[in-house]
Every structure is written in C-alpha cells, then in structure tokens.
Amino acid sequence: MSLLEQLGQQVKRASVHLSSASAKDKNDALKLIAEQIIVDQELILEANLKDLKQAEIKQISTAVMDRIRLSSDRIETISNGLLDLVELDDPIGQTLDSWSLENEIKLRKVSVPIGVVGIIYEARPNVTVDAAALCLKAGNAVLLRGSSSAIHSNTAIVRSIRTALASSNLPVDSVQLLEDTSRETAEQMFKMNEYIDVLVPRGSQNLIDVVIAKSTIPVLETGAGNCHMYVDQSADPEMAFQLVINAKTQRPSVCNAIETLLIHEEWFNRHGKALIQILKDKQVDIRGDQTVRSIDPTIQEATDVDWETEYLDMILAVKVVQTVDEAISHINLYGTSHSEAIVTESNENKVKFLNQVDAACVYHNASTRFTDGFEFGFGAEIGISTQKLHARGPMGLEALTSTKYQLSGTGQYKK
Amino acid sequence: MSLLEQLGQQVKRASVHLSSASAKDKNDALKLIAEQIIVDQELILEANLKDLKQAEIKQISTAVMDRIRLSSDRIETISNGLLDLVELDDPIGQTLDSWSLENEIKLRKVSVPIGVVGIIYEARPNVTVDAAALCLKAGNAVLLRGSSSAIHSNTAIVRSIRTALASSNLPVDSVQLLEDTSRETAEQMFKMNEYIDVLVPRGSQNLIDVVIAKSTIPVLETGAGNCHMYVDQSADPEMAFQLVINAKTQRPSVCNAIETLLIHEEWFNRHGKALIQILKDKQVDIRGDQTVRSIDPTIQEATDVDWETEYLDMILAVKVVQTVDEAISHINLYGTSHSEAIVTESNENKVKFLNQVDAACVYHNASTRFTDGFEFGFGAEIGISTQKLHARGPMGLEALTSTKYQLSGTGQYKK
Numbered sequence: 001m002s003l004l005e006q007l008g009q010q011v012k013r014a015s016v017h018l019s020s021a022s023a024k025d026k027n028d029a030l031k032l033i034a035e036q037i038i039v040d041q042e043l044i045l046e047a048n049l050k051d052l053k054q055a056e057i058k059q060i061s062t063a064v065m066d067r068i069r070l071s072s073d074r075i076e077t078i079s080n081g082l083l084d085l086v087e088l089d090d091p092i093g094q095t096l097d098s099w100s101l102e103n104e105i106k107l108r109k110v111s112v113p114i115g116v117v118g119i120i121y122e123a124r125p126n127v128t129v130d131a132a133a134l135c136l137k138a139g140n141a142v143l144l145r146g147s148s149s150a151i152h153s154n155t156a157i158v159r160s161i162r163t164a165l166a167s168s169n170l171p172v173d174s175v176q177l178l179e180d181t182s183r184e185t186a187e188q189m190f191k192m193n194e195y196i197d198v199l200v201p202r203g204s205q206n207l208i209d210v211v212i213a214k215s216t217i218p219v220l221e222t223g224a225g226n227c228h229m230y231v232d233q234s235a236d237p238e239m240a241f242q243l244v245i246n247a248k249t250q251r252p253s254v255c256n257a258i259e260t261l262l263i264h265e266e267w268f269n270r271h272g273k274a275l276i277q278i279l280k281d282k283q284v285d286i287r288g289d290q291t292v293r294s295i296d297p298t299i300q301e302a303t304d305v306d307w308e309t310e311y312l313d314m315i316l317a318v319k320v321v322q323t324v325d326e327a328i329s330h331i332n333l334y335g336t337s338h339s340e341a342i343v344t345e346s347n348e349n350k351v352k353f354l355n356q357v358d359a360a361c362v363y364h365n366a367s368t369r370f371t372d373g374f375e376f377g378f379g380a381e382i383g384i385s386t387q388k389l390h391a392r393g394p395m396g397l398e399a400l401t402s403t404k405y406q407l408s409g410t411g412q413y414k415k
Numbered sequence: 416m417s418l419l420e421q422l423g424q425q426v427k428r429a430s431v432h433l434s435s436a437s438a439k440d441k442n443d444a445l446k447l448i449a450e451q452i453i454v455d456q457e458l459i460l461e462a463n464l465k466d467l468k469q470a471e472i473k474q475i476s477t478a479v480m481d482r483i484r485l486s487s488d489r490i491e492t493i494s495n496g497l498l499d500l501v502e503l504d505d506p507i508g509q510t511l512d513s514w515s516l517e518n519e520i521k522l523r524k525v526s527v528p529i530g531v532v533g534i535i536y537e538a539r540p541n542v543t544v545d546a547a548a549l550c551l552k553a554g555n556a557v558l559l560r561g562s563s564s565a566i567h568s569n570t571a572i573v574r575s576i577r578t579a580l581a582s583s584n585l586p587v588d589s590v591q592l593l594e595d596t597s598r599e600t601a602e603q604m605f606k607m608n609e610y611i612d613v614l615v616p617r618g619s620q621n622l623i624d625v626v627i628a629k630s631t632i633p634v635l636e637t638g639a640g641n642c643h644m645y646v647d648q649s650a651d652p653e654m655a656f657q658l659v660i661n662a663k664t665q666r667p668s669v670c671n672a673i674e675t676l677l678i679h680e681e682w683f684n685r686h687g688k689a690l691i692q693i694l695k696d697k698q699v700d701i702r703g704d705q706t707v708r709s710i711d712p713t714i715q716e717a718t719d720v721d722w723e724t725e726y727l728d729m730i731l732a733v734k735v736v737q738t739v740d741e742a743i744s745h746i747n748l749y750g751t752s753h754s755e756a757i758v759t760e761s762n763e764n765k766v767k768f769l770n771q772v773d774a775a776c777v778y779h780n781a782s783t784r785f786t787d788g789f790e791f792g793f794g795a796e797i798g799i800s801t802q803k804l805h806a807r808g809p810m811g812l813e814a815l816t817s818t819k820y821q822l823s824g825t826g827q828y829k830k
Binding site: 020099102103112114115197198212213218219220236242246250251332350354355358360361362365366367369370376387388389390392402404405406407408409410412414 | 431434435514516517518520522527529530608612613627628631633634635636651654657658661662665666747765769770771773774775776777778779780781782784785790791792802803804805807808817818819820821822823824825826827828829
C-alpha cells in the first residue's frame with residue numbers, strides 16, 4: 001500500500017468519527033488550533049522563511065512570494081478567523097425538511113458531513129488552516145495537497161493543527177497533509193474515489209482545469225469571473241458613474257470586479273463622454289468598440305480576446321449596444337456565470353436581465369463586488385461556485401455538507 | 416465543426432430559450448409529445464422490431480431483449496407518464512430563500528434550470544421519453560445518447576418528440592439524439608463542457624463507472640444498492656420476519672432490495688431457526704457465516720465476496736453480530752450508501768443506527784423497498800443518487816435544477 005493510500009485510509013477512518021462529533025467537540029478543537037498556531041508561530045515563521053528562500057532561488061515572482069509570506073500579524077489574523085468560525089451555527093444535524101409517506105412512515109431530511117474533502121491549492125499557506133477549519137466545522141476530514149512552493153510552511157502548520165487535535169476529542173487524522181508534492185502523486189489522489197468524497201481546487205483557472213480534467217472524484221468547482229455591468233437607457237447617471245467606478249476600481253484583482261462594460265447607445269450619447277473621462281481620471285485603461293473610439297480615438301480597439309478576458313487589473317473593455325437583449329446575449333456568450341449587473345430605472349428591463357442572464361449572481365442597481373460569502377452573511381467562504389451542481393455562487397459551510405433521509409416506521413412493508 | 420459539436424451548439428441554444436419558458440408552454444409541449452407518440456406508435460413499433468431482429472441476430476440475452484421491447488401497452492404507459500408529469504408543480508422560478516444584506520440589498524435565491532443535460536443510457540427506449548420529459552419539465556434541453564441496440568427505436572421516438580415540439584412554443588432542438596453510437600463519439604461527448612452542464616448515466620454500474628472515469632463534465636451519479644437489514648436484539652420477531660421477507664423477496668431485482676441480513680446473536684438464538692426456515696420456504700438461497708451454518712450445515716458458507724455483492728436475485732447473505740456497533744461497521748464497510756434498515760424496539764439503538772450509518776436512506780422498522788421518488792412523493796424520478804454532492808437518495812425534478820441569486824439594490828457600492 002502506498003503512503004498516499006495509507007493517508008487516504010487514515011483520513012477516511014477519521015471521517016467516520018467526525019461525522020458524529022458534537023458541535024462542542026468541533027468548536028473546542030477549533031479553539032485549540034487557534035491557540036496552537038500562536039504557540040507554534042516561531043516554528044511556522046522559520047519554516048516559512050525556508051519557503052521564501054527557496055522561492056528567491058527559483059526567482060519566483062513577487063506576487064507569488066507575497067502569497068507565500070507569513071508574518072506574526074497574518075498568523076494572528078488566521079487564528080482570529082478560527083475563533084469567528086466557532087461562533088457560527090453547527091451546519092450538521094439540522095432537519096432540512098420532514099414529511100410522512102402515504103403509508104405513514106415519518107421521513108426527515110437531515111444535514112450530514114460530506115465525509116472526506118480533498119483540498120488542492122497553490123502557494124498560500126493560510127489556505128492550509130482556513131480550509132481545514134471549514135471542513136472540520138462541517139464534520140469533514142480533510143486531505144490537503146498544497147504546492148511545493150509552500151511545503152515547509154504547510155508541514156509546520158499541519159503539525160501544529162495535529163498537535164491541537166491530539167488534545168481535542170476529534171481524531172488526529174482528521175487533518176492530513178500530502179507532503180509528496182509531485183504531479184504523479186497528485187494525479188493518483190484525484191482518482192482515490194474510495195477514500196475521498198469531493199475535491200476542492202483553490203487557485204488559478206489552470207489548476208482548476210487540471211483537477212477537472214484528471215479527477216474521477218466529484219469536484220466542487222470554483223471559476224474565473226469575467227463579470228459585466230450593463231448601463232441601460234434609463235440608468236441614473238450619477239448611480240451608473242459610481243457603480244461602474246466601484247465595480248472596476250475598488251479592488252481590480254478580485255473575481256467579482258467587472259471586466260467589460262456594456263452601455264446602451266442612447267445613454268452613451270448623453271453620458272458616455274463624461275463616464276470615459278472619469279474612468280481615465282481613475283487610471284483605467286480602456287479598450288473600446290468603434291462607437292467608443294468615435295468619441296476618443298486614443299482608446300485602444302477592443303477585440304474578441306478582450307470580451308473573453310478576465311484582466312484582474314485596471315483595464316476595462318467597453319461596448320455600446322442597441323438593446324438590453326443585445327447586452328444579455330453578449331453576457332451569456334462571453335461571461336463566466338459569476339456576477340453580472342444591470343443599472344436601470346426600467347422595471348421591465350430589470351426583470352428581463354435578472355431572469356435571462358445565466359449567472360450565479362445577478363445584480364440590479366448595485367456593484368458586483370458583493371459576491372462574497374461574508375457579504376452574503378454566511379460568515380465563512382470556501383470559494384465561489386460558477387458551475388451549477390451542488391452549490392452556485394458564494395459557498396459557505398452549507399456547501400461542505402450533504403444530506404441523508406432518516407425514515408421511521410412501525411413495520412411498514414411494500415405491497 | 417463535427418456533427419457532435421453542431422448538436423451541442425443547437426441544444427445549448429435551445430436551452431437559453433427553455434430557461435425562460437413558462438410552465439404552460441412546457442406542459443403544453445409535454446401533452447403534445449404524449450399525443451404524438453400515440454399517433455406515431457406504428458412507426459415506433461416498426462423501428463423497435465428492427466432493433467429486436469438485430470438483437471436476435473447478435474444473440475443478445477432475453478433479459479436485454481425484454482428491455483428493448485416496446486408494445487402498444489408500453490407506449491400507452493409512457494404517454495400516460497408524460498401526462499402525470501404535467502400535473503406536477505413547475506420546479507423553476509421558485510423563491511427558495513430571501514434575505515437582505517447588511518447594506519439593504521435585497522437578495523432572492525431562485526430555482527433555475529441546469530441548462531443542458533446529457534443522458535447516457537443502455538437498451539431501454541422508454542428512457543428516451545422519460546428522461547427527455549423530466550428534463551423539459553425542469554426547463555433543461557437534453558442531448559440523448561442511447562445504445563446501438565435500441566438505435567432504431569430511439570431515432571423513431573426522438574423524431575416523434577421533435578414533431579410534437581415543432582407545434583409547441585418550445586424550440587425543436589430542446590431534444591436531440593446522438594445517432595452515432597460509437598464509443599469514440601461518446602467519449603468526445605463526455606468532454607463537451609462548453610455545451611453540456613451535467614451528465615446523467617442511466618444503466619449498469621459499468622456504464623456509470625465509464626462515464627465517471629472519462630467525463631470532465633459533472634456527473635449526477637446513481638449507483639448500485641448493496642442494502643442491508645439489521646435485526647437488533649430487541650426486534651419484534653413478527654415484524655422482523657415480515658420486513659426481512661419483504662425487503663428480500665417482494666422484488667429482488669431492484670436496487671432497494673436487501674442483499675445482506677445482519678442479526679444480533681441473542682435474537683438469532685431465539686428466532687434464527689424460524690427465520691431461516693421462512694426464507695427457505697420462500698426459495699431464498701442463503702449464504703451464511705459460521706453461526707448461521709451451525710444450525711443448518713446445508714447452508715453455503717458466505718465469503719467476503721458475498722458481503723460485497725449486489726445479487727439482485729433470490730440470494731441473501733446472513734451474518735450474526737454481537738452488537739449494533741458491529742452491524743454499523745459492517746454496513747459502512749460493505750454498503751454502497753443506498754438504503755439500510757434496523758429493526759429494533761430500542762430507541763437508543765435506533766438513534767445510533769440512523770445517525771451513524773452512512774447512507775442516502777436509513778430506515779427504522781420499515782422495509783428498504785420504499786427508496787423511490789414516487790414513494791417519497793416526488794411524482795417522478797430521474798434515479799437514486801448514492802453519492803453526496805447536489806442530490807442524495809431518490810432524485811425528482813428538483814435534482815434537475817440549479818439556483819441563482821438575484822440581488823436588487825438602490826445604488827449600493829462596496830466601501
């Protein structure tokens with residue numbers, strides 16, 4: 001039996017115990033982990049330094065270096081995050097529905113843990129704690145597979161988590177790290193249907209695509225956000241200016257920022273010039289269609305590639321459309337079903353847009369930047385689903401649960 | 416562009432229209448299909464005869480021949496099934512939840528269609544209508560891939576469905592059949608993530624395993640039922656006799672029939688002999704452990720293979736256990752998470768069993784034979800899920816839906 005299979009067996013066995021762990025035992029374990037990573041912070045930071053040195057030698061980009069880097073402050077933030085999680089309601093054992101069959105068997109639909117969650121992630125060592133803690137809170141055991149670039153940090157953090165688990169009522173093997181970060185071993189892990197119930201890839205689109213292509217285990221898929229805002233004919237100009245600026249510039253590097261702006265031609269004729277100027281003043285690099293360029297030829301021409309691109313940067317593609325239907329078609333063709341918004345005073349167009357745009361979150365007269373588990377009131381987030389099975393949009397603890405039917409009878413049999 | 420891609424594009428385009436189809440339009444289309452397959456029944460039966468002749472030449476088993484065979488009666492049953500579906504509530508556009516964010520944006524979680532469903536199935540041509548109709552009712556377009564053994568029947572049925580759709584308000588391309596039944600084309604279909612949102616394999620475990628192994632599209636997985644009944648120490652003997660007999664013999668060929676019987680040693684000492692006799696009288700072929708064989712040495716010895724096997728036949732593996740915990744461990748080790756039952760008068764053991772057995776449906780003092788979408792009151796069934804994402808247990812129309820968040824504001828932006 002390979003080491004990977006051994007880990008799989010251990011974590012599966014732990015998941016059986018975890019599935020009936022009390023809310024108190026789970027919360028006590030989270031508190032112990034929160035304490036332990038503070039106690040162990042010297043060790044964790046030393047390990048992190050090794051990863052950073054290795055990254056320097058390999059000339060890894062500063063952006064990635066930043067994601068790897070831990071500090072006392074960051075560790076404290078992570079620790080506090082665990083304590084926030086303690087405050088949330090236990091998602092397990094809730095009666096979601098109940099009814100009686102015709103023969104009077106009483107049926108209850110109950111929330112249960114998924115079992116074993118496999119997390120595949122890149123650089124960020126904070127995911128090691130965050131993801132493991134979310135899984136534990138929902139009664140799941142977790143097998144972590146981080147990248148080689150953060151292996152020292154991840155190993156130190158998981159050692160700390162397991163030290164805490166050892167003095168808790170949860171099994172130590174509830175959290176396991178795959179220390180072998182080779183691609184071959186990862187691909188073996190993607191096919192361990194016997195031991196892993198779901199895989200959650202956290203990171204770049206490339207990572208997610210690889211997991212989807214190679215995995216035989218169901219994948220909780222999160223995806224890119226090529227988000228749009230459509231400014232309709234009747235949009236209030238002040239509101240539109242504010243929402244466009246906010247959705248593009250408040251934090252351009254995140255998935256719920258907009259990448260393409262669609263504007264109704266009549267609105268554009270009245271307010272387009274002013275809006276373009278405001279965007280330029282905010283240092284937004286605009287790629288426009290012919291109509292946009294007709295009022296400012298210095299603007300670079302937008303191509304099909306622009307309509308498809310998630311810039312994650314201070315760049316915005318702008319297109320002028322004739323109707324709300326044209327806007328909806330453009331979004332359904334180029335969008336990634338993440339977050340889409342309409343600014344309008346027309347109730348008819350609002351309803352049409354909210355119903356016909358195919359996306360996890362569709363907004364009317366608000367910034368797309370609210371697509372987020374915390375903003376939605378979930379108290380935690382494992383990612384944002386852009387596919388349609390199991391969970392769509394921001395995923396909180398509920399997305400890490402499954403259900404079970406419990407039926408109680410008095411001797412009923414099938415006639 | 417390949418023919419397969421063309422079909423994909425057409426069905427995807429149809430799904431956009433379907434997603435905002437009214438309940439009336441969908442129900443009218445179902446009624447038209449119900450009429451049309453009666454009108455076309457001669458053509459369908461002729462085509463079916465071709466499949467049967469081909470099957471005869473290929474010396475296909477009578478069991479499979481039976482699955483392929485259609486008759487006027489069967490077509491009438493299928494047609495009536497469509498009319499039953501019309502009576503069910505529209506699963507789309509329901510408000511599943513609603514609340515306000517802290518900034519007073521109003522949020523509504525709404526049920527929406529999944530989009531395009533790919534159905535992969537074997538022999539049975541009735542699946543062509545049943546599955547297509549369930550998908551349509553939930554606003555989904557459908558790409559069907561049946562087996563070569565029923566290709567003439569399937570082609571005739573889909574032609575009939577499309578004739579009906581042509582006089583409905585739904586797009587004709589809402590239902591497409593992949594007439595090329597080669598394995599290569601099927602494998603291409605399993606990777607058409609751009610056009611297909613979910614694959615539903617209907618048929619043997621082997622078919623399901625192939626789809627899971629090859630598909631990059633999410634799979635709505637149904638699975639085998641290696642179901643158990645555990646007769647506890649305190650079980651009422653009359654009730655236990657009845658439930659064991661019912662769960663094993665009422666229809667042994669279905670997935671919710673039991674395959675292994677676990678009996679507490681004390682109960683076995685009191686009532687085991689009588690139960691074994693009743694089972695033998697009912698022509699059940701028993702495979703027993705040592706304790707079972709100690710009272711009847713003519714019983715064949717059960718091996719590990721027996722604990723793992725879904726017989727789907729009048730065969731029952733029987734094992735004597737010391738405790739409810741031993742029963743639970745056995746079930747969690749060998750079961751397929753389908754349907755599991757305990758017969759007991761002990762509340763403590765009932766609660767333990769219902770909570771700790773990891774299965775879609777867990778029963779107390781009732782036959783496992785009730786795991787079924789119709790018995791559960793769903794009015795329809797696309798299959799029984801034995802995995803943990805999206806849907807678990809009997810899947811009705813709801814399993815063919817996804818969700819969307821609609822958010823309505825008054826100009827809120829992120830601070």
